[in-house]
Amino acid sequence: MRHIFTILGHEIRMLLVNTSTYIAAVLFLTVMGLIFTGLLEVYSQAPQETSPASDFFRLFFLPVFILVPLMTMKSLAEERRLGTLETLLTTPVSTAEVVMGKYGAVYFLYLLFWGSTGGLFYILHRFAANPRLLDSGTLVGGYLYVVVSGLLYVAIGVFASALSRNQAVAAVLTGVMLIVLIWGVPLALNVSLLQLPAFQPVHAALEYAQVSLHLDDFSRGIIDTRHLFFYFTGTALMLILTILGVEAKLLHN
Numbered sequence: 001m002r003h004i005f006t007i008l009g010h011e012i013r014m015l016l017v018n019t020s021t022y023i024a025a026v027l028f029l030t031v032m033g034l035i036f037t038g039l040l041e042v043y044s045q046a047p048q049e050t051s052p053a054s055d056f057f058r059l060f061f062l063p064v065f066i067l068v069p070l071m072t073m074k075s076l077a078e079e080r081r082l083g084t085l086e087t088l089l090t091t092p093v094s095t096a097e098v099v100m101g102k103y104g105a106v107y108f109l110y111l112l113f114w115g116s117t118g119g120l121f122y123i124l125h126r127f128a129a130n131p132r133l134l135d136s137g138t139l140v141g142g143y144l145y146v147v148v149s150g151l152l153y154v155a156i157g158v159f160a161s162a163l164s165r166n167q168a169v170a171a172v173l174t175g176v177m178l179i180v181l182i183w184g185v186p187l188a189l190n191v192s193l194l195q196l197p198a199f200q201p202v203h204a205a206l207e208y209a210q211v212s213l214h215l216d217d218f219s220r221g222i223i224d225t226r227h228l229f230f231y232f233t234g235t236a237l238m239l240i241l242t243i244l245g246v247e248a249k250l251l252h253n
Contacts (some may be wrong), residue, residue, distance in 0.1 A: 007101025072157025
């Protein structure tokens with residue numbers, strides 16, 4: 001795996017000169033700025049029971065639907081469309097190294113984007129007259145959730161990119177998979193069939209996979225090892241499937 005960091009460095013440079021990266025950055029920061037401004041307007045009108053950081057992270061999933069598909073759609077789909085993936089893999093580089101290098105580059109940029117939102121809270125800290133508006137526990141827990149959950153969300157995007165040569169299709173697939181995970185799982189729990197005793201294992205598994213509840217726990221400072229296990233194993237599974245998918249496509253071609 002000695003070539004991973006070489007590929008990682010190359011992919012980060014390519015992302016930094018890619019137009020879609022800056023489109024994603026503009027959209028993301030615009031959405032986050034509007035969300036933060038709206039929250040401050042609400043807090044300026046009347047006292048609230050929760051801190052701005054708590055409400056800010058409750059809306060975490062909305063920008064994820066924009067950011068992850070835009071950042072991951074080119075990672076493998078473009079390489080397959082141009083035929084450069086096959087060329088790359090004729091060098092002494094394994095499929096796993098290529099996938100991990102590309103995944104690591106997108107994840108690095110994902111963290112960079114989310115890290116930039118810390119500037120919003122710095123401005124609030126700098127100019128707010130009421131220090132109680134900032135809840136350090138919620139901030140730390142919320143950003144920790146960003147770091148941990150991002151492992152899985154980016155892996156889902158890279159996996160979707162490995163399934164198609166078309167960037168738009170890869171972006172749509174990523175969005176669909178994220179919607180199923182984030183919104184579909186809670187909806188599935190309301191299906192009456194899953195309330196039957198025979199389906200209790202399925203019901204329990206879906207309850208375990210409710211990512212919105214994971215976010216609530218992290219925001220309250222509750223770091224459950226079961227949540228960490230969910231994201232780490234989910235990420236590993238997505239990356240393994242991506243590697244197998246790329247190799248299968250190469251053999252098919």
